[in-house]
Amino acid sequence: MTEVAPFGIEIFSNAALLKVEADWGRGILLVDPPRPHPAFATYLVQIDKRGEVVWVKGISREFDDDAYGYQIRSKVDEVAGQVRRRYGFGSQKDFLYADSIWDEPRDWEMSMRQNERVYSYVWDHTCANLPDQLATVYLGASWLSDAMVMMIEYASPRLEAAEREQQEDLSDLL
Numbered sequence: 001m002t003e004v005a006p007f008g009i010e011i012f013s014n015a016a017l018l019k020v021e022a023d024w025g026r027g028i029l030l031v032d033p034p035r036p037h038p039a040f041a042t043y044l045v046q047i048d049k050r051g052e053v054v055w056v057k058g059i060s061r062e063f064d065d066d067a068y069g070y071q072i073r074s075k076v077d078e079v080a081g082q083v084r085r086r087y088g089f090g091s092q093k094d095f096l097y098a099d100s101i102w103d104e105p106r107d108w109e110m111s112m113r114q115n116e117r118v119y120s121y122v123w124d125h126t127c128a129n130l131p132d133q134l135a136t137v138y139l140g141a142s143w144l145s146d147a148m149v150m151m152i153e154y155a156s157p158r159l160e161a162a163e164r165e166q167q168e169d170l171s172d173l174l
Contacts, residue, residue: 040058052158
């Protein structure tokens with residue numbers, strides 16, 4: 001089995017092997033990765049009930065205000081090129097919802113803030129050369145809190161089952 005280790009975090013490895021900075025609950029851990037990427041500042045993993053990593057996420061620092069979205073789109077495209085060299089071509093999504101009022105080029109960032117625009121790349125087994133340990137790789141721009149950020153997510157085939165387990169466990173709280 002080929003090692004799949006985004007940021008040096010091996011998919012399906014035991015969380016006890018990671019430098020955990022905080023437990024955010026429900027299987028989400030803030031970690032200090034062995035091999036950080038300069039485009040990302042925050043790293044999260046999701047673990048299943050066995051304590052194994054089933055998802056890895058990197059979040060960039062905040063981007064400065066840019067009405068046209070040039071800075072973040074350029075950075076997302078640059079990182080997409082790096083992912084492409086490793087896994088092949090993914091599918092790009094760049095669209096504005098039909099009924100958005102934020103449809104001028106200068107409204108790009110506002111349309112993201114209003115959740116009316118998508119700018120992302122997705123690699124999956126239908127279009128890319130992903131190893132078996134990965135179901136998808138997602139890379140995109142997002143409005144988080146009060147600023148634009150770039151996110152990358154590596155999801156294993158066991159992520160859905162881990163999320164179902166988490167949902168089932170919530171019934172214990174009611």
